[in-house]
Amino acid sequence: MVDFNDEQQRKCYRHTTSHVLAQAVKRLWPDTKLAIGPAIEDGFYYDFDREETFTADDLKTIEAEMKKIVKENIPLERFELSRTEAIDFMEKLGESYKVELINDLPMDAVISFYKQGDFTDLCAGPHLDSTGEIKAFKLTSIAGAYWRGDSNKKMLQRIYGTSFPNKDMLHEYLEKLEEAKKRDHNKLGRELEYFTTVDYIGQGLPILLPKGARTIQRLQRWVEDVEQERGCLLTKTPLMAKRDLYRISGHWDHYLDGMFVMGDPQDEAKECYALRPMTCPFQYQVYLNRQRSYRDLPMRLTETSTLFRNEESGEMHGLIRVRQFTISEGHYILRPDQLEEEFKECLELAKFMLGAVGLLDDCTFRFSQWDPENPKNKYEGTAEQWDVAQSAMKTILDDLGVEYSIGFDEAAFYGPKLDIQYKNVYGKEDTLVTIQIDMLLAQKFGMEYVDTDGSKKSPYIIHRTSLGCYERTLAYLLEKYAGCLPLWIAPEQARILPISDAHVDRAYEIKKAMEKRGLRVEVDDRSEKIGKKIREANLDKIIYMLVVGDKEVEEGTVAVRSRFDADLGSMSVESISDLMDEEVKNYTKHV
RNA sequence: GCCAAUGUGGCUCAGGGGUAGAGCAAUUCACUCGUAAUGAAUAGGUCGUGGGUUCGAUUCCCACCAUUGGCUCCA
Numbered sequence: 001m002v003d004f005n006d007e008q009q010r011k012c013y014r015h016t017t018s019h020v021l022a023q024a025v026k027r028l029w030p031d032t033k034l035a036i037g038p039a040i041e042d043g044f045y046y047d048f049d050r051e052e053t054f055t056a057d058d059l060k061t062i063e064a065e066m067k068k069i070v071k072e073n074i075p076l077e078r079f080e081l082s083r084t085e086a087i088d089f090m091e092k093l094g095e096s097y098k099v100e101l102i103n104d105l106p107m108d109a110v111i112s113f114y115k116q117g118d119f120t121d122l123c124a125g126p127h128l129d130s131t132g133e134i135k136a137f138k139l140t141s142i143a144g145a146y147w148r149g150d151s152n153k154k155m156l157q158r159i160y161g162t163s164f165p166n167k168d169m170l171h172e173y174l175e176k177l178e179e180a181k182k183r184d185h186n187k188l189g190r191e192l193e194y195f196t197t198v199d200y201i202g203q204g205l206p207i208l209l210p211k212g213a214r215t216i217q218r219l220q221r222w223v224e225d226v227e228q229e230r231g232c233l234l235t236k237t238p239l240m241a242k243r244d245l246y247r248i249s250g251h252w253d254h255y256l257d258g259m260f261v262m263g264d265p266q267d268e269a270k271e272c273y274a275l276r277p278m279t280c281p282f283q284y285q286v287y288l289n290r291q292r293s294y295r296d297l298p299m300r301l302t303e304t305s306t307l308f309r310n311e312e313s314g315e316m317h318g319l320i321r322v323r324q325f326t327i328s329e330g331h332y333i334l335r336p337d338q339l340e341e342e343f344k345e346c347l348e349l350a351k352f353m354l355g356a357v358g359l360l361d362d363c364t365f366r367f368s369q370w371d372p373e374n375p376k377n378k379y380e381g382t383a384e385q386w387d388v389a390q391s392a393m394k395t396i397l398d399d400l401g402v403e404y405s406i407g408f409d410e411a412a413f414y415g416p417k418l419d420i421q422y423k424n425v426y427g428k429e430d431t432l433v434t435i436q437i438d439m440l441l442a443q444k445f446g447m448e449y450v451d452t453d454g455s456k457k458s459p460y461i462i463h464r465t466s467l468g469c470y471e472r473t474l475a476y477l478l479e480k481y482a483g484c485l486p487l488w489i490a491p492e493q494a495r496i497l498p499i500s501d502a503h504v505d506r507a508y509e510i511k512k513a514m515e516k517r518g519l520r521v522e523v524d525d526r527s528e529k530i531g532k533k534i535r536e537a538n539l540d541k542i543i544y545m546l547v548v549g550d551k552e553v554e555e556g557t558v559a560v561r562s563r564f565d566a567d568l569g570s571m572s573v574e575s576i577s578d579l580m581d582e583e584v585k586n587y588t589k590h591v
Numbered sequence: 592g593c594c595a596a597u598g599u600g601g602c603u604c605a606g607g608g609g610u611a612g613a614g615c616a617a618u619u620c621a622c623u624c625g626u627a628a629u630g631a632a633u634a635g636g637u638c639g640u641g642g643g644u645u646c647g648a649u650u651c652c653c654a655c656c657a658u659u660g661g662c663u664c665c666a
Binding site for chain 1: 592593594595596602622623624625626627628629639640656657658659660661662663664665666
C-alpha cells in the first residue's frame with residue numbers, strides 16, 4: 001500500500017497517474033507529442049503538443065480512457081537504453097521533445113524508460129508497479145505552458161490533475177479546494193466592498209472603497225508609528241522622475257519594460273519622465289542631501305511608497321498583482337559592520353508585523369540568489385560583489401536560524417533577497433515581504449560616509465519592506481480571515497442596532513461616545529426588524545453588534561452580541577469600549 | 592505578452608436569430624418590531640465595446656476591452 005504521508009510515495013503515485021494521463025491522450029489522439037509530466041505539490045500535470053486545443057469535454061473523455069487503463073491493470077516495466085538507442089527510439093516515435101530532453105541529459109546519465117502496455121515514456125522514475133494501483137483521480141484544469149518554461153519557445157497545453165489512494169480523500173481534497181475558493185479575496189473583497197475595478201480605468205488599477213481604504217489607513221498609520229518608534233525616518237519623495245535618475249540606478253537598463261514612461265524613451269532631445277517602479281533612487285537623495293559621517297549610520301529611511309509597474313496584461317490578479325500599489329518601503333544605509341545587526345532588526349520588524357496581523361505562521365522564507373549565467377543579463381555587478389553579498393546573507397540567516405529555501409535566479413538586479421512568501425487560496429505563492437542586501441547602488445549614486453579615520457567609504461544598503469505591499473497584505477488578510485478582519489484593522493468594528501426608530505437617537509449618542517475613544521462604529525438606522533439587522537451585520541462580517549432597545553436606553557447600556565461568542569449580555573458603553581480597546585491593543589485574532 | 596474559459600439589470604444566474612426573465616438587493620407604502628430574512632407594490636437591462644453576416648443579432652463571425660485559471664515575469 002502507498003503511504004500517502006510520505007512525500008516520495010505520494011509523488012510516485014501521482015507521477016504514475018500522469019503517465020496514465022499521457023497514455024490515455026496518446027490512445028485518443030496518437031499525433032499528440034509528449035513533453036513533460038511531473039508530480040507537483042497537490043497532484044500532477046502533463047504537457048502536450050497537439051494541433052487542436054483540449055476542451056473541457058476532452059477532459060471527460062480522457063478521464064474515461066484513464067479509468068480503462070487503470071482497470072486494465074497494466075504493469076509498469078523499467079528498462080534502460082544507451083544514449084543513441086534512446087534517441088533512436090524516441091525519434092522513431094516522433095517524440096521530438098523527448099529527444100531534446102535526452103540530448104540535454106549529462107553524458108553519464110542513466111537513461112531509463114517506463115513501459116506500460118502500448119505506452120512507453122522516458123522517465124527517471126520511480127513508479128507504481130501497475131496502473132491498477134491508482135484508485136482515485138481527477139483532471140482539474142487545462143492551461144498553456146511554455147516548453148521548458150521559456151516564453152520564446154512554443155506554448156504547449158498542460159493538463160492538471162490530482163490523484164489519491166481512495167475516493168474519500170479525493171473528495172475531501174476537492175471540497176477543501178471549493179471551500180478555499182470561497183475565501184478568495186477577489187470575490188470576498190468585491191462583495192464586502194473593500195475594492196472594485198472599472199474597465200475604463202484600466203487593468204491592475206483597483207479602487208479601494210471606503211472599507212478597504214480604512215483598513216489600509218489603519219495599517220499604514222500603525223506601520224509608520226511602529227517604524228518611527230524603532231528609529232526610522234519617514235520621507236516623502238516624488239512619484240516620478242526624469243530618465244536621468246533611472247539611468248544612474250540601473251532601472252533604465254534593467255527595468256524599462258516594467259516602467260510607465262511619459263515621452264519617447266528613445267528621443268534624447270526631449271525630456272522624458274517615468275513613474276517610479278521602486279523607491280530606492282529617490283530615497284538615496286535624502287542621504288545625499290549632505291555629507292554623512294559614520295556617526296550618522298545606520299540611517300533608516302522609510303516611506304509609505306506608491307509604486308507603478310507596467311505588469312503584462314495577463315499577470316494581474318485582484319489586489320495581489322496590480323500596476324499601482326503602496327509598500328512599507330525602507331532603505332537602511334549602514335556601515336559594513338552594521339549589516340548583521342540591521343538585517344536582524346529588519347527581519348524582527350517584519351516578523352512582528354506579520355505576527356500582529358496573523359499572517360506569520362503561514363509564511364515561508366526564500367533566500368533568493370542570482371544566476372551568474374542568466375542569459376537575459378539581468379544582474380549588475382561583479383561575481384565578487386555577489387559572492388560577498390550572498391555569503392553575508394547566508395551567514396546572517398544561518399546565525400539567526402532562519403529556515404529557508406533557495407530561490408535560484410530570483411535575486412533583485414542589485415543583490416540577493418530574503419523573500420517572505422505567502423500562498424493565496426489557490427496555492428499560488430507570492431512575496432509578502434522582502435529584505436535585500438545591496439552592495440552596488442551606493443557606489444553608483446556616489447553615496448559615501450566619512451569614517452573614523454577621515455577616509456570616505458561606501459555604505460551598504462538594506463532594501464526592505466516591513467509589512468510589504470498594503471494591497472497584497474489586505475488580500476491575504478481577507479483570505480486568511482474569510483472577510484472578517486481582526487478587530488484592530490476591521491473597517492467597522494461595531495454596529496449599533498436600534499430595535500425600533502425610537503432608539504435611533506440613543507444609538508447615535510453611543511456611536512459618538514465610542515468614536516471619541518477611537519472606535520469605528522456605525523448605526524443601522526433602517527426601520528427593519530432586529531433579526532434582519534443582525535443577519536445583515538453577520539453577512540457584513542461585523543464582530544460586535546450592539547443592540548439598543550427600551551431596556552438599554554433606560555439602563556444606559558447596550559446588549560452585546562459577538563460574532564464569535566454570541567450573546568455577551570448587557571454592558572455599559574464604557575465596558576464594551578474597554579473590551580474592544582483591549583482587543584485592539586492585543587491584536588486579538590479569531591480564526 | 593502567451594494559452595484557455597467567461598462577460599445578460601447592483602449581486603447570483605436562466606434563456607436564446609424575431610430587440611429579454613428569476614431570486615436576492617434597490618425604491619415606495621404599511622408594520623415600530625428584542626437577537627440570522629415582515630408584507631405589498633414599483634422601478635431597473637440599447638445582453639462588455641466596436642465592426643461584420645442577415646430582412647432582422649443579445650444569440651452567428653471578427654477585433655478590442657475586462658474578469659478568471661495557468662505559463663512567463665514580479666512586491
